[in-house]
Amino acid sequence: MRVVVAEDVMLTRVGITRLLADAGIEVVGEAGDATSLLRAVRMTQPDAAIVDIRMPPTHTNEGLVAAQQIRAEHPRLGVLILSQYVEPRYAMQLLEEHPERVGYLLKERVFDVANLIDALRRLADGETVVDPTIVARLVARRRRTDPLGALTEREREVLALIAEGLSNRAIAGRLFVTERTVEAHVKQVFLKLSLNADPGSHRRVLAVLAYLRGES
Amino acid sequence: MYLNRRPSRIGDLALLAGLTWFAPVWVAWQDGPPLVPSLAMVATGLMLPLILHLTLAYPAGRAGSDPARRLVAVVYTEVLLTSVLLALARDPYLDPACLANCNVNIFLMRSLPSLVRAVEICDRWFAVTAATALVAICTARLVRASWPARRLLMPVYFPAIGFAAAVVARAIVLQVTTVEDPFNTALFTIFAVGSAALTLLAFGLISGVIRASAERRAVTRIAANLDEAPAPGSLPSALAAALRDPGLRVAYWLPGARRYVDATGRAVPEPLGMPGRTVTHLMRNGRTVAAISHSGAVPGLESRIGPAIRLGLENERLQAELLAQLEELRASRARIVETADGERRELERNLHDGAQQRLLALFYDIRLARASAGEEGDMQAERALARAVGETQVILEELRELAHGIYPAVLAEAGIAPALASLADTASLPVEILPAEDRRYPAPVEAAVYFTVAEALDDAARRGSDHAAVAIVHHEGRLVVTVEDSGSEPTSPLMAAADRVGALGGTLAIESARYRAEIPCASS
Numbered sequence: 165m166r167v168v169v170a171e172d173v174m175l176t177r178v179g180i181t182r183l184l185a186d187a188g189i190e191v192v193g194e195a196g197d198a199t200s201l202l203r204a205v206r207m208t209q210p211d212a213a214i215v216d217i218r219m220p221p222t223h224t225n226e227g228l229v230a231a232q233q234i235r236a237e238h239p240r241l242g243v244l245i246l247s248q249y250v251e252p253r254y255a256m257q258l259l260e261e262h263p264e265r266v267g268y269l270l271k272e273r274v275f276d277v278a279n280l281i282d283a284l285r286r287l288a289d290g291e292t293v294v295d296p297t298i299v300a301r302l303v304a305r306r307r308r309t310d311p312l313g314a315l316t317e318r319e320r321e322v323l324a325l326i327a328e329g330l331s332n333r334a335i336a337g338r339l340f341v342t343e344r345t346v347e348a349h350v351k352q353v354f355l356k357l358s359l360n361a362d363p364g365s366h367r368r369v370l371a372v373l374a375y376l377r378g379e380s
Numbered sequence: 381m382y383l384n385r386r387p388s389r390i391g392d393l394a395l396l397a398g399l400t401w402f403a404p405v406w407v408a409w410q411d412g413p414p415l416v417p418s419l420a421m422v423a424t425g426l427m428l429p430l431i432l433h434l435t436l437a438y439p440a441g442r443a444g445s446d447p448a449r450r451l452v453a454v455v456y457t458e459v460l461l462t463s464v465l466l467a468l469a470r471d472p473y474l475d476p477a478c479l480a481n482c483n484v485n486i487f488l489m490r491s492l493p494s495l496v497r498a499v500e501i502c503d504r505w506f507a508v509t510a511a512t513a514l515v516a517i518c519t520a521r522l523v524r525a526s527w528p529a530r531r532l533l534m535p536v537y538f539p540a541i542g543f544a545a546a547v548v549a550r551a552i553v554l555q556v557t558t559v560e561d562p563f564n565t566a567l568f569t570i571f572a573v574g575s576a577a578l579t580l581l582a583f584g585l586i587s588g589v590i591r592a593s594a595e596r597r598a599v600t601r602i603a604a605n606l607d608e609a610p611a612p613g614s615l616p617s618a619l620a621a622a623l624r625d626p627g628l629r630v631a632y633w634l635p636g637a638r639r640y641v642d643a644t645g646r647a648v649p650e651p652l653g654m655p656g657r658t659v660t661h662l663m664r665n666g667r668t669v670a671a672i673s674h675s676g677a678v679p680g681l682e683s684r685i686g687p688a689i690r691l692g693l694e695n696e697r698l699q700a701e702l703l704a705q706l707e708e709l710r711a712s713r714a715r716i717v718e719t720a721d722g723e724r725r726e727l728e729r730n731l732h733d734g735a736q737q738r739l740l741a742l743f744y745d746i747r748l749a750r751a752s753a754g755e756e757g758d759m760q761a762e763r764a765l766a767r768a769v770g771e772t773q774v775i776l777e778e779l780r781e782l783a784h785g786i787y788p789a790v791l792a793e794a795g796i797a798p799a800l801a802s803l804a805d806t807a808s809l810p811v812e813i814l815p816a817e818d819r820r821y822p823a824p825v826e827a828a829v830y831f832t833v834a835e836a837l838d839d840a841a842r843r844g845s846d847h848a849a850v851a852i853v854h855h856e857g858r859l860v861v862t863v864e865d866s867g868s869e870p871t872s873p874l875m876a877a878a879d880r881v882g883a884l885g886g887t888l889a890i891e892s893a894r895y896r897a898e899i900p901c902a903s904s
Contacts, residue, residue: 173737179744223729224793248732248780251790252805253798272776275744301805308810308847377801378812 165284168193168208170201170227171216171246176271180214183277189284196220198230205234205241212242212284214274217254228254235262242287246271247295252302255294256373263366267293267329292329292369299327302376314356322349323357327372389441390434394585397430399423401578414484421470421485422463428507428547429455431578432514435540439532439588440658448517455510462503470496504551511544526657528625529675532591535584539577546574596684598622602692612699613643615692625675627657632697633668634704640671643696645703662693669694713883714824721827724787731783739779743772791830795820799830800850807848808841809865814851821859825901828884829861832877836863836895839874843867858886859901864894 167184169191171177181191193204197220205213213234217227231243244267245258255268265287273295274280283293303312303324312320318339325335332350336343350363361371406420432455436448443449471491472482518537522530549570557564602618620628631640631651642648651673653659660672660681670693674681685693750765783789791799797818804811820826833850840848845867853860870890877897878888886899 173733175741176737179741183744218732223733224789248736249784249789250780251802253790253794253802271740272743272773275740275747305805306807306810308812377805379801 165212165288166190166192166208166210167284168195168201168204168210168213170195170198170204170213170219170230172196172219173216176216180274180280183275183280187277187281189281198226201230202233205238209238210241212244212287214244214246214284216271217245217247217249225254228258231258231266232261235266239265241265242284243267244269244283244287244293246274250295250297250301252298252373252377255298256370256377259292259294259370259373263370264290264292268298269293269295270297286329286334289331290366291331291334292366294327294329294369294373296324296328299324299373299376302327302373305376305378307378311357315353319349319353319356322346323353323372326350326353326368327376329369390438390585393430393434393437394582397427397434397578398582400427400430403427410484414486417484418467418486421472422467422487425459425463425466425503428510429459431540431543431581432510434585435514435536435581436517438536438585439592445517445521447513451510451513451517458503458506458510462499462506465499466496469499504554508548508551511547515541515544526625526627526675528623532588535587536581539579539581539584542577543574543581546570546577550574595623599684599689600686602689612645612696612703615689615696616643619672619689623674627673627675629673630693630696631671631673632693632700633670634701635667636701637704637708641700641704643700645700645705645707647704662690664690664694669697710883710885713879714885717828717880717883718824721787721824725792728783728787728789731779731786732789736776736779736783739772739776743769743776746772787827788830791826792823796826796829796852799826800833800852803830803834803837804850807837809837809845810847811837812847812849814849816852817854819854821854821901824880824884825859825899828877828880828886828899829859829897831880832861832874832888832895832897833863835874835877836865836870839870839872839895840865840867843870854901857900857902859899861897861899862894869893870895 167189169177169180169184171180177194177196181194184191192208192210195201195204201213201215201219213231215227215231215234217225219226219230227245227247231245234241234243239262242265243258245254246269247254248271250270258266258268267283267287269279269283274283286293303320312323315323321339322335325338330338332343332346336346339346353359354361354363357375359368359371359375361368400423403420403423403426407417407424409416409420429452433443433452436443436452443452467485467487468489469492470485471488471493472485474491474493475482475496518533518541522533522537525533550567553564553566553570557567561567599619599622602615602622616628616630619630620626629642629648629651631642631648633640640648640650651657651659651671657673657675658681660674661668662670662672662682662685669690672681746765746768750762750769753761753765788799788802790802795818797813797816800813804813821829829852837848837850840863843865845865848863848865851860851862851864870893874888874895881888881897881899884899884901886897888895888897890896
């Protein structure tokens with residue numbers, strides 16, 4: 165697998181590059197800002213790009229804007245956003261236009277190489293990655309009437325994994341159950357929460373996140 | 381620029397001009413002492429400069445503009461020189477054009493008929509030039525003057541222009557006929573027109589006096605009509621109405637701040653005199669109280685403002701000073717909050733780019749160390765490093781929350797609605813945010829709204845509420861934020877939020893058991 169790493173802090177960039185190299189992933193380009201990232205992607209045609217959300221000049225959401233542009237130009241390319249913000253809005257913004265092959269992870273998570281490799285692999289499989297901390301925060305959100313109360317323990321687990329962007333097969337692997345069982349759970353969850361989205365599509369991640377935020 | 385306070389200047393000039401008017405009569409008094417016709421001959425020449433001076437000095441008593449002053453000086457000088465020359469060198473006996481007085485000139489030193497002839501012709505054409513200049517200045521002033529000033533000037537300027545025309549016409553006719561023949565129809569007509577113009581001019585002066593006294597009475601009446609506590613600016617508008625000058629402005633002088641303000645305390649530029657506008661400084665104990673910019677239609681305005689209005693203006697000046705200080709205080713508060721917010725944002729950035737990045741690097745190193753300890757089978761070190769990994773993770777999370785609390789990045793980047801949604805995600809009670817327009821406002825306003833809602837929600841949680849609702853409405857230049865909750869009646873003044881809202885000129889209060897903040901915010 166070939167990736168491009170965009171991160172303006174050298175220390176972090178070197179760390180990520182080394183982790184990837186140790187895991188046998190080829191880093192074909194490095195960038196310190198959005199412009200050089202876009203150039204590197206065009207030149208090297210990688211399988212994935214790992215992009216820091218804060219980059220010069222304003223250090224707010226340049227990475228997010230660049231990610232959306234990359235996704236629009238290269239539909240086969242996976243983009244993983246690394247962020248300091250537990251901010252569902254940014255993750256959802258990323259999912260809005262191209263709900264597949266995009267990921268939003270908190271920065272510290274990628275230093276666990278297993279997490280990083282797992283995320284890249286899921287993007288390559290066409291899945292979505294949403295940081296578990298964000299999902300946990302949304303699931304724990306205080307609600308006046310809690311529709312999640314109607315879900316069983318297992319269904320709630322499935323709901324969280326859907327929100328994290330896992331496919332039914334991945335959920336089955338994670339919970340040590342069959343894919344058929346997961347499908348049944350998903351169906352139940354969507355029924356109980358009266359979610360309209362197609363439970364089989366990539367759009368379901370965004371639908372679940374919006375539901376958890378009380379925006380649906 | 382001060383208006384002349386001596387009201388007599390115009391009167392003096394008018395009196396002199398009136399006396400000069402009768403000079404030709406005395407010229408013809410051949411049976412009296414020879415001094416009378418001789419002096420009268422000299423005085424006759426003074427008619428034009430006096431009328432010119434009178435016209436240009438009306439109504440203030442001074443010629444005012446530079447060209448006008450210069451013209452008056454030049455005309456007086458020329459007339460003086462001509463009169464002296466003629467008095468010393470003109471022998472009426474040898475003058476072929478002599479009419480009323482053909483033998484007396486007691487000032488005669490040496491008879492020089494050809495010089496006298498040349499001087500007379502020069503004088504005639506000089507008079508034509510001066511009359512033309514007078515017409516030009518009068519016309520320019522009428523064009524530039526405001527309507528109230530024009531209304532005052534016209535009764536004097538129009539006759540003066542007529543008089544000037546008569547002077548020019550007379551010079552042209554005399555150039556042709558040479559002799560001042562009283563039976564020449566053209567000359568007689570010109571004389572009649574000139575006399576009529578001067579009569580009208582006199583009436584114009586009288587009407588000006590009547591009007592001025594009427595306006596003085598109107599100004600005096602203002603004092604009687606003032607309420608006990610007039611609203612700021614009511615005195616200037618009353619003055620404007622009394623003087624029939626809608627362009628009248630009063631600027632109050634603040635000696636401390638060394639600047640002018642209007643009645644509401646807003647800074648205004650120093651009123652300057654310009655064509656059509658006169659500035660009268662109202663003084664007290666040698667210090668300026670106010671500068672009144674008016675049409676100049678009322679000469680000596682300062683002397684006409686009686687003690688009652690003077691007191692009213694001083695009172696209004698004090699009020700304006702107070703309002704200006706209040707405004708200054710508000711601006712200063714806003715600056716303090718804005719600076720503090722700038723520092724908060726800077727701090728948030730520094731936490732992300734400094735401490736957090738270093739902590740991430742440390743996190744990475746500890747993880748590597750832990751992995752290699754595991755590989756080497758050093759279980760004790762592996763356990764210690766695993767604890768360190770956990771600790772670092774907790775610190776990272778706390779740091780992130782700290783940075784978010786100092787200034788949420790999403791507020792700066794995306795505005796109120798997304799920032800409040802994020803606030804609702806983590807609030808310790810269910811929060812409903814009523815749908816609002818997702819748009820941007822000035823950063824201080826956004827920060828004030830965000831931190832007000834945050835503080836109100838904290839307070840609601842403290843009072844044991846089990847849910848809260850937040851509404852934000854932008855209406856007629858004001859952003860209204862309400863936070864309503866299910867807990868016991870709110871009582872906290874929300875100090876920090878109230879300071880922020882107050883710094884923007886807004887209010888934060890408890891209204892029908894909910895927090896309500898109103899922040900001025902012009903639509904952009």
